[in-house]
Amino acid sequence: MANTIEYNGYIGSIEYSSEDKCFFGKLEMIEDLVTFEAISSNELEENFHTVVDEYMQTCKDLNREPQKTYKGILSNRA
Secondary structure, X not given: OOOEEEEOOEEEEOEEEOOOOEXXXXXXXXXXXXXXXXXXXXXXXXXXXXXXXXXXHHHHHOOOOOXXXXXXXXXXXO
8 A cells, every 4th residue: 555654563555536626535454434534634644543542442332342454464274
């Protein structure tokens, strides 16, 4: 992924919508859908950190483990 951001073990995608004039993204490599958006790059980074923290807190409140980013190693045994 070329346009990504990382925080606390999570990777977020970064895209830009020229139509809406905003940046947006989602947490990558987890099954839960967690999105964020912003007008500026500084705001994007702040919002990304906030959604990661909120995701982890929500999982704690629901008494479930937050999903972690899949690692780049896949073991396939025949």
